[in-house]
Amino acid sequence: MANVDNPNGFWFDYSMTGHSELAKGNIYKGAAALAITRGDAVIEDGSTAGKVDIALSNSGLLLGVSAETSSWTAAQALAGDDILFYPAVPWLVFNGQCSGTYALTSRYAACDIEGTTGIMEVNENATTENVISIIGEDPNTAIGANSRVKFVIIRSSYLPLLAAEA
Numbered sequence: 001m002a003n004v005d006n007p008n009g010f011w012f013d014y015s016m017t018g019h020s021e022l023a024k025g026n027i028y029k030g031a032a033a034l035a036i037t038r039g040d041a042v043i044e045d046g047s048t049a050g051k052v053d054i055a056l057s058n059s060g061l062l063l064g065v066s067a068e069t070s071s072w073t074a075a076q077a078l079a080g081d082d083i084l085f086y087p088a089v090p091w092l093v094f095n096g097q098c099s100g101t102y103a104l105t106s107r108y109a110a111c112d113i114e115g116t117t118g119i120m121e122v123n124e125n126a127t128t129e130n131v132i133s134i135i136g137e138d139p140n141t142a143i144g145a146n147s148r149v150k151f152v153i154i155r156s157s158y159l160p161l162l163a164a165e166a
Contacts, residue, residue: 016091024085096151
C-alpha cells in the first residue's frame with residue numbers, strides 16, 4: 001500500500017495522561033498579514049514577547065500546535081487576536097506526515113519540522129533543531145514515503161525541559 005502525499009499539518013492524537021487542555025495565546029504581528037491554519041506548529045513570537053506566531057523549520061522551541069484556523073489582513077493584525085493551541089508538553093502525542101521516506105530506524109529519534117501554513121510535515125531526516133521525537137507510526141500507514149507518524153514535542157518554550165540548541 002502506498003501512502004498518499006497529503007501534507008495537512010499536525011493533529012492532536014492523544015494524551016498519555018488521559019486528559020488535555022487547550023491553551024490560549026494572543027497573536028500580534030504589527031502591520032503584517034498572518035495566517036495560522038489548524039494543525040500548524042506555533043511558537044512564541046520572537047519580536048513581541050508573550051505573543052504567538054507560526055513556527056518555521058528553523059524554530060528552536062515550539063509552543064504547541066494550533067487547534068483552530070485564523071487569518072488577518074495587515075490592518076486586522078494591528079489589533080491582535082486570540083488563538084487556541086495544544087501546548088507543547090511531553091505527554092501530548094501528535095500525528096503528522098513525513099516529508100520524505102520514513103524508516104523504522106527513525107522511531108525514537110529526534111528530528112525537525114518543515115512546511116508552511118496548512119502543510120506542515122515531520123522532517124524525519126533533518127536533525128538541526130530536534131524539536132520533536134517520533135514515538136511510533138500511525139496504524140493506517142505503510143513504512144516508506146509519506147508515512148504518518150506519532151510524535152511528541154521535546155523542545156518547548158511552554159515547558160522548557162530541553163533548551164534550544166545553540
